[in-house]
Amino acid sequence: MKKLAILTLLAVTFFVAACEKDNTTGSYTPNCDGTAKSYATDVAPLISSYCSGCHSEYSTYAKLSASAGKVRRVIVDGSMPQGTTLSTAQKDAIVCWIDNGALNN
Numbered sequence: 001m002k003k004l005a006i007l008t009l010l011a012v013t014f015f016v017a018a019c020e021k022d023n024t025t026g027s028y029t030p031n032c033d034g035t036a037k038s039y040a041t042d043v044a045p046l047i048s049s050y051c052s053g054c055h056s057e058y059s060t061y062a063k064l065s066a067s068a069g070k071v072r073r074v075i076v077d078g079s080m081p082q083g084t085t086l087s088t089a090q091k092d093a094i095v096c097w098i099d100n101g102a103l104n105n
């Protein structure tokens, strides 16, 4: 009986771990070697296409830059955008802009 309980616990642990893994890409590493990214040219159009439908709170420079740390985290871990994914180049545009100081450029 004790053995069964331990096996069940192990199975549940693996199941939960597998589900958590599905939610993230896990393998993304930013590459910021290229030209510096611009809010107006690179970042705002991506936020407008991929985020603003669900998050009006990121639709202006002032609001987005105030939440830059959170936004960076969810893009790097792959949990956002929900329902779709960004290409590596698109992730780089947002993450590298933030890492360069989230300038209003």
Ligand code: HEC
Pocket (backbone or CB within 6 Å): 047, 050, 051, 052, 053, 054, 055, 058, 070, 071, 074, 075, 080, 081, 082, 083
């Ligand atoms: C289809 C709707 C949808 C889209 C598109 C979407 N989000 Fe989200 N987002 C949500 C929901 C719902 C939550 C809250 C629930 C959760 O955390 O899963 C959330 C949570 C977040 C959070 C966490 C907020 C906190 O306080 O911790 C951040 C940051 C975020 N989203 C950023 C983004 C960014 C950046 C994009 C675009 C690249 C994006 N989201 C696209 C629906 C969406």
